[in-house]
Amino acid sequence: MKIVPLKAFKDNYIWTLRNPTHAAVVDPGEAQPVLDYLAAERLQLAAILATHHHPDHVGGIAEILRSHPCPVYGPKNEPIPTLTNPVSEGDHVRIPELGAEFSVLDIPGHTRAHIAYYGLESLFCGDTLFACGCGRVFEGTPEQMYASLDKLLALPDQTKVYCGHEYTLANMQFAKAVEPANAALRAREKRDQALRDRGLPTLPSTLGDEKATNPFLRCREPAVVESANKYLGSRIGDPVSVFSAIRQWKNTF
Numbered sequence: 330m331k332i333v334p335l336k337a338f339k340d341n342y343i344w345t346l347r348n349p350t351h352a353a354v355v356d357p358g359e360a361q362p363v364l365d366y367l368a369a370e371r372l373q374l375a376a377i378l379a380t381h382h383h384p385d386h387v388g389g390i391a392e393i394l395r396s397h398p399c400p401v402y403g404p405k406n407e408p409i410p411t412l413t414n415p416v417s418e419g420d421h422v423r424i425p426e427l428g429a430e431f432s433v434l435d436i437p438g439h440t441r442a443h444i445a446y447y448g449l450e451s452l453f454c455g456d457t458l459f460a461c462g463c464g465r466v467f468e469g470t471p472e473q474m475y476a477s478l479d480k481l482l483a484l485p486d487q488t489k490v491y492c493g494h495e496y497t498l499a500n501m502q503f504a505k506a507v508e509p510a511n512a513a514l515r516a517r518e519k520r521d522q523a524l525r526d527r528g529l530p531t532l533p534s535t536l537g538d539e540k541a542t543n544p545f546l547r548c549r550e551p552a553v554v555e556s557a558n559k560y561l562g563s564r565i566g567d568p569v570s571v572f573s574a575i576r577q578w579k580n581t582f
């Protein structure tokens with residue numbers, strides 16, 4: 330089985346799991362890229378997985394279902410009318426046609442009931458964790474978002490991170506402002522810039538990469554704490570306050 334990105338809108342990826350006969354798609358915000366790919370590759374659609382209710386992640390589902398009826402998994406507590414299989418923490422998603430199984434993790438913050446799918450050493454995390462960044466906190470609290478990122482941090486370093494958008498290079502500009510002396514970040518920027526120069530995605534990254542370079546996962550690092558304090562002009566030390574400060578800073582960066 331392989332995992333391929335289909336581009337949608339300006340910078341969304343619809344992650345497509347496929348073998349020679351079947352496919353499943355994650356967060357199809359648009360139908361056309363999926364319909365074109367399934368037709369070109371002569372694949373049968375086995376499942377649709379949604380991470381959260383934003384239109385750029387679920388907007389294509391109804392149209393895809395018209396010609397490719399299949400189960401639609403997604404967060405139990407979000408308004409997604411096309412869901413057939415609402416899921417939450419502790420549930421498992423099995424896609425026998427692909428020999429794939431995922432555990433569902435609740436990771437609220439960006440939206441009220443955002444979920445991630447973890448399996449095959451891969452994490453589909455929508456708009457919660459980005460390469461070198463994280464999603465905006467729209468419906469939850471900074472405490473919830475921090476706890477969600479902390480939950481993802483507990484997964485193994487080799488976990489491949491498939492997030493919803495190609496934001497990596499822009500995120501790195503901010504990450505460098507937070508941690509100007511982070512050598513791993515500089516090396517990663519060089520590598521990812523080279524990928525973008527060739528028109529390739531910077532994703533998936535690995536959780537190991539994120540732990541070394543993503544400021545939102547590094548709220549206990551002295552350099553990140555110091556930058557948060559400089560931004561706020563105050564003295565804070567607890568990781569949730571540090572997270573909240575750098576999230577706020579990034580919004581205006």
Ligand SMILES: [Zn+2]
Pocket residue numbers: 381383439456
């Ligand atoms: Zn979103």
